[in-house]
Amino acid sequence: MDTIGVVKDLLAHTLQIGRRADAYTADSPLLGAMPELDSMAVVNLITAMEEQFGFVVQDDEITAEAFATLGSLTRFVDRKLRQ
Secondary structure (H helix, E strand, O other): OOHHHHHHHHHHHHHOOOHHHHHHOOOEEEOOOOOOOOOOHHHHHHHHHHHHHOOOHHHOOOOOOOOOOOHHHHHHHHHHHHO
């Protein structure tokens, strides 16, 4: 599975940013750099990830570091998938 591609698709759909997400790389900043990624959007994105990947994100797992870049978010998803 191309985790980064699926995460990009979830970002595009959840944040309604369309094709902008296509240009994102692992180093693309997310939290604090995207006005669309506010606290409610983080909750919606977590819900979308849980539904897409079939895992549950606990409150204590939600950190700014996990949402800092597309790469860090993808690594977070990969870690959850290995659990």
